[in-house]
Amino acid sequence: MFSLSSLSRLTACNASSTPHRVTTALGPLSIFARGRSQLAPRQVQHIKRHKGRIPIPTGGSTKGTTLAYGEWGIRIKGNGARLSAKQLTTAEEVIKKKIKIIKGTKVYLRVFPDIPVCIKGNETRMGKGKGTFEFWATRVPTGRVIFEIGGAPIREELARDALRQAADKLPTVMEFIDRNSPPRLGNLVLHPPKPPKVNVTTATTESTDGTVQQPTT
Numbered sequence: 262m263f264s265l266s267s268l269s270r271l272t273a274c275n276a277s278s279t280p281h282r283v284t285t286a287l288g289p290l291s292i293f294a295r296g297r298s299q300l301a302p303r304q305v306q307h308i309k310r311h312k313g314r315i316p317i318p319t320g321g322s323t324k325g326t327t328l329a330y331g332e333w334g335i336r337i338k339g340n341g342a343r344l345s346a347k348q349l350t351t352a353e354e355v356i357k358k359k360i361k362i363i364k365g366t367k368v369y370l371r372v373f374p375d376i377p378v379c380i381k382g383n384e385t386r387m388g389k390g391k392g393t394f395e396f397w398a399t400r401v402p403t404g405r406v407i408f409e410i411g412g413a414p415i416r417e418e419l420a421r422d423a424l425r426q427a428a429d430k431l432p433t434v435m436e437f438i439d440r441n442s443p444p445r446l447g448n449l450v451l452h453p454p455k456p457p458k459v460n461v462t463t464a465t466t467e468s469t470d471g472t473v474q475q476p477t478t
Contacts, residue, residue: 300346301397302375309379309391315341316402323444323451326404330369331411332440333420335427339434341402346374349399349407352427356408359423360415367412374399404445406438407431 328334353368360366374397381392401407408427410420421437428435444451 300350300374302373305375305377308377308394310377312378313376313400315343315400317341318402318404318447321446323404323446325371325406326445327442328406328409328438328440329371331367331409332415333411333417333424334369334371334406334409334438335424335435336406336438336445337401337403337433338436339403341400341405342431342433343378343398343400344372344374344407344431345378346397348431349374352408352430355427355430356410356423359426360410360419363413363415363419365413366410366415369409369411371406371409372399372401376400403447407435 326336349370349372353370356368360368376398378395378398379392380395408424410423417439424435424437443453
């Protein structure tokens with residue numbers, strides 16, 4: 262025979278042990294809210310990944326080392342680095358603040374932070390799983406273009422100043438490039454081959470009838 266008080270306690274205990282579950286279309290990673298101006302992927306499959314290494318361009322591909330959208334830009338000249346979303350956002354804000362006086366200008370970000378970085382606390386014993394999620398980052402090799410400026414005619418002095426201030430916010434050495442800058446393969450700059458020089462005084466000339474004539478000096 263159950264009393265009213267014992268029956269109420271039993272009901273409360275069962276309710277706390279088996280909470281009501283609501284099935285939604287949101288995934289388990291929906292707790293990471295992304296703002297409109299925040300650099301973060303919309304959806305990822307695994308929130309924890311390996312640390313990885315910065316890629317080294319050992320092949321012959323020069324993709325991503327020249328301008329594609331703007332007239333001026335910066336690319337990595339020193340060693341490759343892992344750039345966080347906060348660093349890219351800070352550099353982009355510096356550029357926009359500098360060139361906002363010109364109407365119609367645009368800033369193009371050529372890389373995107375889609376790699377989750379997990380960090381464990383200091384003086385933590387080994388084991389017990391991977392650390393918690395901290396920030397988003399991207400791994401960029403040497404020679405990769407990071408920012409471009411275009412959309413409207415911009416003076417080179419203003420573009421250099423804006424991109425120089427943005428390069429100071431990034432943890433690697435950058436270089437200023439334009440549309441005529443040659444592609445880069447790691448630390449090697451691939452200049453276009455020069456046309457061969459033809460000496461007019463020693464070259465032979467061919468007449469219209471097919472006979473070869475020596476030039477007269």
